[in-house]
Amino acid sequence: MTGTRGLWRRALLVALALVALQLGSLVAPAYACGCGAMVPQSGRQLSVRQETSAVRWDGRSEQIVMRLTVDGNAPRAAWIMPVPSRATVKLGDRHLFDQLEEISAPVHRTRSYFWPKDGDWPFAEDRSVGDGAPRAAAKPPVEVVGRERLGPFDVARLTATDPTALRDWLAHNGFELPQALATELRPYVDQKWEYVAIRLAPDQVGQTLGGPLDPLSLTFASDRPVYPMRLSRLARTPQTLNLYLLGTHRMExxxxxxxxEPQTLFAGRVTHPGGALGDLTGQAPSVYVTALTQYFAQPSKITGDHEIRQAPTDTPFQRAWYTEELMTVGGAPAWLVTVVGGALVVAAGAGLTVWRLRARRVAPAPYRNAV
Structure with a gap:
């Protein structure tokens, strides 16, 4: 009887824990992502698991190609992206980031070591280690300057003179803009930036958003490269930002x-880039690719947007994964050859010394004539 009561008690505790977990996911939805704001339907959850962007600037215009990987149970969501001027929006090439990842991947190198480690004879497993803006004209209170359907995205390009206008637009489309997000939009409104408002919806009815989404490409006029980050102040969990900066020189x-501090994963010039990267750069004879990653442990401390500039030098950098190999001589471990050889030399020296000492002891005394 006691055992039965224990089983029921444990089952009840598990059920209560599951209910608490589900309620927590409903009351604390994640709506902030790296360079914009993700707003799920009320009572639904949506979080951005990974965000990767490529930023290209040619001195007059900037292009941002972004790929988001999302998790959650929302069938629809909205995403807000501030931009310094009128933007054109289109679907990006899904192969672009595969190509950039391949370019910036660590190279494999081998380095030798002298003394044996665990896994080497006479110890006993192989081991590897790794090294490691133009001001846009304002048109109050809100204006939809363009709207199009791009794959799973319903894209609306807006101008507004007050964050309330954005909140109203979202409300009319079935979404509620958090008050804190409206507050964070105020600096962009004061600078007369515009906004790209995007609704995400699965291709089939009844599906929920999840996994990697198609890349989205935004192009706008800009006299300096900038990556909007201010809205990520609202993120409730640590954020990781991955950026590929494309230009004529190394960028930072x-x-x-x-x-x-942003960490450099790769920096180098790519000549005659083909594929999706070539299409993005207009088949330029070369492009300098700088890959950066940055971690935000406390997103609330984000102070503004990333300003991107040319680095002082074009010094290349590439990560390397090293495979360590025991140094050998003629197929034999170098340490063993050295130790055995040294022992033989010492033994030979000792033998020679002993032989000389014995030779001195047995040598006959010099002969002398009797007087």
Whole structure:
């Protein structure tokens, strides 16, 4: 009887834990992502698991190609992206990031070591280690300057003079804009930026958003490259931003804007890029690719947008994965050859010394004539 009561008690505790977990996911939806704001339907959850963007600037215009990977149970969501001027929006090439990832991947190198480690004879497993903006004219209170359907995206390009206008537009489309997000939009409104509002919806009725979405490409006039990040202040979990910066020289961010210092994963010139990268760069004879990653442990400390600038030098950099191999001589471990050879030399020296000492002891005394 006691055992039965224990089983029922454990089952009840598990059920209560599952209910608490589900309620927590409903009352705390994630709606902030790296360079914009993700707004799911009320009572639904949607989070951006990974965000990767390629940024190209030619001195007059900027292009951002973004790929989001999302998790959650929302059948629809909206995403807000501030831009400094009128933007054109289209679907990006899904092969672009595969190509950039291949270009910036670590190279494999081999380095030798002298003394044996665990896994080497006479110890006993192989081991590898790794090294490691133009101001746009305002048209109050809100204006839809363009709208199109691109794959799973319903894209509306808006101008507004007050964050309330954006909240109203979203409300009319079945979404509620959090008050805090409206507050964070105020600096963009003051600078007379415009907005790209995007509705995400699965291709089939009844599906929920999940997994990698098709890349989206935004192009706008800009006299300096910038990557909007201010809205990520609202993120409730740590954020990771991955950026590919494309230009004629090596690029960098002007500051950390409240996150850890951006880490360089790759920097180098790619000649005659083909495929999706060639299409993005207009088949330029070469493009300098800089791959950065940055971690924001406390997104609330983000101070503004990333300003992107040319680095002081074009010094290339590439990560390397090293496979360590035991140094050998003629197929034999070098340490063993050295130790055995040294032992033989020492033994030979010792033998020679002993032989000389014995030779001195047995040598006959010099002969002398008697007087």
């Amino acid at each position: 961010t002007a500051s950390a804007i409240g996150g850890y």
